[in-house]
Amino acid sequence: MVENRPFAQFMAYLTLALGVVIVAFPVYLAIMASTFDTATIINGNMPLVPGDQAAENYSRTLFYGGMHARQPVGMMMLNSMVMAMGIAVGKILISILSAFAVVYFKFPFRKTAFWIIFITLMLPVEVRIYPTYKIVADLGLLDTYTGLILPLIASATGTLLFRQFFMTIPDELLEASKIDGAGAFRFFKDTLLPLSLTTVAALFVIQFIYGWNQYLWPLLITTKSSMQTIVIGIKMMITTTDALTEWNVAMTTAVLAMLPPVLVVIFMQRLFVKGLVETEK
Amino acid sequence: MEKRAHISGWTLPLLLILPQMAITVVFFYWPASQAIWQSFLREDAFGLASEFVGFENYVFLFEQPEYYRAMVTTVIFSTLVAFFSLACALLLATQADKNIRAGQAFKTLLIWPYAVAPAIAGVLWLFMFHPTLGTLSRPINALGINWNPMLNGNHAMTLLVLSATWKQISYNFLFFLAGLQSIPKSVIEAAAIDGAGPIRRFWTVIFPLLSPTTFFLLVVTIVYVFFETFGIIDAVTGGGPAGQTTTLVYKVYADGRLGGDLGGSAAQSVILMIIVIALTAVQFRYVERKVQY
Numbered sequence: 001m002v003e004n005r006p007f008a009q010f011m012a013y014l015t016l017a018l019g020v021v022i023v024a025f026p027v028y029l030a031i032m033a034s035t036f037d038t039a040t041i042i043n044g045n046m047p048l049v050p051g052d053q054a055a056e057n058y059s060r061t062l063f064y065g066g067m068h069a070r071q072p073v074g075m076m077m078l079n080s081m082v083m084a085m086g087i088a089v090g091k092i093l094i095s096i097l098s099a100f101a102v103v104y105f106k107f108p109f110r111k112t113a114f115w116i117i118f119i120t121l122m123l124p125v126e127v128r129i130y131p132t133y134k135i136v137a138d139l140g141l142l143d144t145y146t147g148l149i150l151p152l153i154a155s156a157t158g159t160l161l162f163r164q165f166f167m168t169i170p171d172e173l174l175e176a177s178k179i180d181g182a183g184a185f186r187f188f189k190d191t192l193l194p195l196s197l198t199t200v201a202a203l204f205v206i207q208f209i210y211g212w213n214q215y216l217w218p219l220l221i222t223t224k225s226s227m228q229t230i231v232i233g234i235k236m237m238i239t240t241t242d243a244l245t246e247w248n249v250a251m252t253t254a255v256l257a258m259l260p261p262v263l264v265v266i267f268m269q270r271l272f273v274k275g276l277v278e279t280e281k
Numbered sequence: 282m283e284k285r286a287h288i289s290g291w292t293l294p295l296l297l298i299l300p301q302m303a304i305t306v307v308f309f310y311w312p313a314s315q316a317i318w319q320s321f322l323r324e325d326a327f328g329l330a331s332e333f334v335g336f337e338n339y340v341f342l343f344e345q346p347e348y349y350r351a352m353v354t355t356v357i358f359s360t361l362v363a364f365f366s367l368a369c370a371l372l373l374a375t376q377a378d379k380n381i382r383a384g385q386a387f388k389t390l391l392i393w394p395y396a397v398a399p400a401i402a403g404v405l406w407l408f409m410f411h412p413t414l415g416t417l418s419r420p421i422n423a424l425g426i427n428w429n430p431m432l433n434g435n436h437a438m439t440l441l442v443l444s445a446t447w448k449q450i451s452y453n454f455l456f457f458l459a460g461l462q463s464i465p466k467s468v469i470e471a472a473a474i475d476g477a478g479p480i481r482r483f484w485t486v487i488f489p490l491l492s493p494t495t496f497f498l499l500v501v502t503i504v505y506v507f508f509e510t511f512g513i514i515d516a517v518t519g520g521g522p523a524g525q526t527t528t529l530v531y532k533v534y535a536d537g538r539l540g541g542d543l544g545g546s547a548a549q550s551v552i553l554m555i556i557v558i559a560l561t562a563v564q565f566r567y568v569e570r571k572v573q574y
Contacts, residue, residue, distance in 0.1 A: 098300075105297075121561060128550060135307065135312055
């Protein structure tokens with residue numbers, strides 16, 4: 001800042017603090033709701049300080065589930081974890097290999113291949129849901145982890161990101177490793193991969209969050225309650241008649257559903273910001 | 282851009298690119314072409330036979346008042362979310378860009394909602410503004426407003442806009458902050474020496490220099506509202522009351538699943554695809570050109 005004006009400083013703190021409070025308030029309420037029993041919440045006068053039902057709510061939700069979920073939320077979290085990890089790892093794997101091929105080799109239809117991948121940026125799952133559903137059903141992949149993961153791991157973001165990064169690596173490295181007699185595999189493993197580790201980690205953080213938060217796709221292809229993810233599970237808990245909704249269980253589930261991705265953002269902030277900025281270029 | 286040095290060989294690169302190609306073709310191109318093909322077909326009531334009907338599905342779609350209503354809903358929804366999320370994010374980013382202590386802590390405290398799933402964000406806001414038990418519903422009712430997002434379409438839309446905005450602010454904040462930090466300090470100092478106060482400097486120097494970021498975020502936010510808010514809508518209103526919060530994407534889902542009208546749903550998918558392709562093309566074209574004065 002050019003001038004040093006105490007009033008402007010004060011306004012900055014005030015605005016930011018207000019912003020933080022507004023941003024955090026809905027989550028604060030959810031955490032509070034996860035410490036009361038249903039009756040306290042349903043009468044509309046839930047106190048804004050923690051109650052004493054936290055242990056009961058969390059253990060019941062994790063290991064037993066609600067009246068309507070019929071499935072322990074711990075199980076749903078496991079499903080979400082498998083899906084998120086599968087999507088993140090799968091995406092990184094197939095995109096680093098295809099970027100390696102596109103950047104470091106000359107082969108027929110290289111440009112075409114790149115464009116075929118690139119155009120998928122423009123086709124989110126939402127615009128082709130039923131035909132994709134039909135294919136997954138025909139392949140017999142409904143209610144399987146493969147069906148949850150596979151259709152979501154193909155997208156151009158990863159390939160573009162790795163391509164962009166490989167382009168910044170000096171040609172001399174490849175020439176040097178050629179002179180040393182290293183083949184394509186050695187060059188990839190000993191030179192390219194170690195240099196790409198931060199990019200891999202950044203992409204992993206973004207894709208983990210993306211995978212964990214998927215909604216429409218798991219909603220369509222999971223019919224068994226044992227395959228439900230936590231983000232889907234919470235919806236099942238609140239759509240029934242209002243009076244029957246166990247809000248304490250629902251809000252406990254909401255807190256549990258937010259926990260893994262939010263912790264990832266807070267503790268891996270540098271990688272998260274890097275991934276976010278670079279995947280959107 | 283091309284590399285000078287290459288590794289020789291044909292088969293290895295083809296093998297390396299094969300997994301991505303296979304998945305892309307099976308789960309992107311095949312379903313997308315199926316959607317286009319289906320949009321020209323009409324299935325009988327049992328889904329056993331289908332006949333080619335040309336553009337009939339499209340004609341039928343544009344004769345439905347519900348389709349126009351979904352279009353209007355989508356436009357209102359995205360305009361409101363884009364305006365509020367960009368404005369709030371810009372305000373917070375300009376404050377965080379000032380030379381203050383604890384800047385990093387504020388940044389951390391403001392960016393985490395990005396990690397919350399849209400459906401969960403919707404549930405949080407629904408709980409807060411629930412007509413009978415919501416903590417903030419009482420103060421609203423005390424103001425003499427009969428608050429009920431379950432029955433009143435405007436209230437439902439307000440709730441959706443609030444939750445969608447809440448989730449998008451963190452993303453826009455991060456990019457605005459990065460944009461602000463990349464503006465050279467010398468330009469701002471020069472304006473200050475010329476006698477421009479903080480507000481004048483913002484509108485005549487900083488805001489124009491931020492325009493590429495603003496434009497980029499505008500497109501990203503519109504795409505977000507079009508597609509990713511599906512989870513919020515499904516969890517909070519389910520498209521209701523009486524279809525008043527049904528957006529274009531939600532209608533594709535509802536018509537195909539609940540209505541079983543696959544041809545009509547496919548025709549809507551094709552129209553959406555055209556919209557996304559147009560938005561992406563606009564984004565690439567203008568972001569490359571750097572909107573700036």
